[in-house]
């Protein structure tokens with residue numbers, strides 16, 4: 079018998095124009111995850127109800143009204159406990175988008191139907207809904223007819239045999255054929271005319287994953303107590319066939335498990351995303367360290383599978399984070415607020431770096447004041463408290479360094495960074511650093527009680543912390559932008575400190591001998607520190623002009639001073655020179671290269687315009703990047719690092735390339751190292767119509783113009799950053815591999831050049847990129863064919879004289895003798911005199927003919943040789959790939975040099991101009 083509340087729920091839905099149920103025994107599908115699917119069958123009578131429904135759309139509305147829900151919950155629980163008839167099916171390992179979990183209820187109207195709607199194998203029964211819900215994320219099947227519990231039980235136990243014996247008569251089978259490992263419930267009832275049908279047979283695309291969209295459970299809007307379930311169309315077909323007659327979520331939004339499920343779902347999604355990212359891009363030590371910098375162990379736990387599966391009491395996450403963590407060190411227990419992560423990355427953590435600054439400051443204070451106060455009479459009873467305050471403040475920093483920070487520093491063990499707080503603690507305690515740190519805190523100053531406060535030298539063990547000071551300077555050098563300046567400051571600091579020590583020593587010796595007792599010692603006049611510092615500077619820097627020693631002791635002191643000065647200061651000054659030299663190294667290198675190119679051009683009489691352009695290239699490249707050869711720099715790094723750097727630098731452009739927008743990161747990583755940045759100067763021709771296409775280009779900076787039309791000078795398109803071109807000939811879309819248009823750079827433009835081999839390597843695994851490329855290429859081709867047709871029709875297509883004059887083709891024909899008249903003219907021109915001047919004048923003025931042009935190799939296509947269409951008279955097919963080239967501008971024409979294709983950064987082999 080079907081519980082009353084069950085009917086109430088559905089009759090309400092009927093009133094609200096939702097799908098309603100008839101009260102027949104049938105299977106009700108309960109969803110226990112977003113997007114479960116539905117199978118089942120109904121007898122004929124209930125089918126009528128479905129058939130009467132005008133719209134059987136792909137969206138099935140689920141009744142979750144409060145009333146119904148309450149009723150259902152009550153019913154569920156009571157029926158569970160009383161009947162205990164559940165079929166628990168195997169757990170579904172959960173791919174996130176897997177339509178996974180469903181709970182089936184079968185109802186039976188004893189009056190009208192006595193067919194056993196479902197017979198669960200006894201082995202799969204569990205005792206309560208709660209149990210099945212918490213124990214098994216899969217789905218369960220429940221006989222809901224509690225009045226017939228025993229009967230159903232009996233039926234179900236016998237139905238297995240029945241199934242085997244006569245499958246066509248109301249038996250239930252469970253198949254596990256589905257691609258998603260979800261056992262499919264197929265309940266075959268009576269003959270088809272009784273309304274029974276198999277879902278598997280009614281769903282043509284069953285098992286076809288590609289046609290199964292990820293299901294989704296939308297939250298109800300406003301007060302609407304319904305959930306919308308988007309079902310895969312393949313499954314919906316089964317609904318429209320009437321094989322399933324009821325769908326309702328097994329969790330309402332108020333159910334505590336709903337929130338939990340949602341959280342679990344979100345975490346799984348996030349975890350999968352992160353796992354995918356990691357697979358695609360294994361973290362470099364630096365990046366992983368960076369990402370984990372602020373993380374602690376708890377953060378990582380969030381990603382662990384166990385944390386995803388264990389139940390989460392409300393607000394537990396916040397509690398975990400806010401909870402103070404107890405650490406123990408040397409049997410002391412400290413409750414440190416969670417602001418300090420369990421472990422710190424020595425290379426990346428800002429907190430650690432800040433702390434290093436503090437420890438370095440404490441060390442510097444000790445290093446300067448201990449000897450100062452011990453030598454000079456600067457510590458007096460009136461300022462004792464001040465000195466002692468700073469002393470113990472520094473001691474406190476030292477203590478905190480040991481107790482809070484040092485033992486958290488991550489270290490590398492067998493190549494892996496250790497993140498485990500316990501391990502880092504053990505590692506620190508066993509290390510020499512720990513012993514030195516303890517020694518630096520040796521409380522010798524307790525002896526003050528015995529000897530008085532005038533012995534700050536008792537604090538000398540504090541200088542054992544120098545190791546941390548050095549760590550600070552190293553880190554600062556690698557982190558700071560102006561590392562050179564820091565290096566110079568550091569070296570100067572060392573020098574000043576040496577002089578400081580010498581000054582302290584000089585005052586002490588003078589005091590020991592008696593101030594002003596000889597010419598050599600400090601006289602006692604003026605500021606003692608300044609006077610002594612002055613003396614120490616002159617001595618150590620070997621400036622001289624200091625009074626001669628008067629006794630052996632003073633001679634000994636002077637000897638040591640000079641030796642110290644020679645060695646130590648020689649080293650320090652060398653360091654300063656290096657630091658300053660390094661700061662200028664790049665600039666010096668730029669000058670050296672530019673000078674050598676200029677020397678080369680002068681030696682080979684390169685025309686001035688070409689020289690100017692080369693200079694322009696050097697200057698512009700240097701001013702842009704402060705380097706000439708980006709590739710040279712990157713090539714020093716391992717591939718992984720190189721890729722990371724290149725991605726950082728070029729990702730901005732690549733992300734603008736629509737072509738690559740749907741591609742995954744790995745594709746871009748593969749691609750980025752293959753892109754060669756090439757600078758084009760104003761007026762440079764990137765590619766010329768008719769050339770063989772060997773590269774494709776992406777505009778990285780600036781813009782290019784696609785030029786064509788009647789005159790060959792009409793700007794057909796301007797391509798800006800992120801645009802690409804040159805794909806038509808590269809992919810041979812039109813059947814040929816020749817450029818279809820001229821592309822020129824109107825200003826300074828940086829293009830990424832991708833050569834044919836690299837492009838095909840990159841896109842071979844990305845059919846969508848190939849498709850887009852081909853599609854766009856075809857579109858452009860069509861456009862240009864249309865344009866050509868219009869122009870041909872008008873008969874206006876004429877070859878541009880300018881273009882004609884510029885296009886050069888190799889002259890394979892046997893060389894003809896120079897005409898005699900021309901030879902005579904040339905001879906006259908070579909001679910000095912008025913005639914030669916007159917002959918030279920126009921040429922010089924126009925600067926059109928280069929004396930270096932070898933007419934053996936190049937010849938221009940005259941207007942008479944040009945075709946009507948404006949193409950070179952020699953068809954592209956006639957021109958072999960290797961010997962064909964074009965002079966890209968008048969300058970090339972003048973220079974007569976075969977222009978190089980590209981002028982990459984650092985490889986200014988040639989210029990398209």
Ligand SMILES: Nc1ncnc2c1ncn2[C@@H]1O[C@@H]2COP(=O)(O)O[C@H]2[C@H]1O
Nearest residue numbers: 784794795803804805806807817818819
């Ligand atoms: N009308 C146009 N608009 C934009 N780009 C074009 C147009 N015509 C040609 N191109 C591009 O210019 C390139 C010239 O070389 P390709 O023929 O290899 O490929 C061509 C296209 O990528």
